[in-house]
Amino acid sequence: MKITSIISFILVIVGALVWLSVGLFGFNPVTFLLGAGVIPRIIYILVGLAGLWVIFFTFMYKPFSKLKN
Numbered sequence: 001m002k003i004t005s006i007i008s009f010i011l012v013i014v015g016a017l018v019w020l021s022v023g024l025f026g027f028n029p030v031t032f033l034l035g036a037g038v039i040p041r042i043i044y045i046l047v048g049l050a051g052l053w054v055i056f057f058t059f060m061y062k063p064f065s066k067l068k069n
Helices: 002-027 029-034 039-060
Strands: none
Touching: 002 029, 002 039, 029 039
């Protein structure tokens, strides 16, 4: 489960950077690199699933609860 969480966090960060690029510059690097079609859609689905996993992980395992003093 640790590798799933690591991959999910990486995908969420990459997804956030893609949205930053779209928001600031109107440039979508996923479509630029992979074109329009099925593969970018699969990438977006994987990033969305990774986001759901990060939400699940955060609420179920409370990784930030140890940061309280």
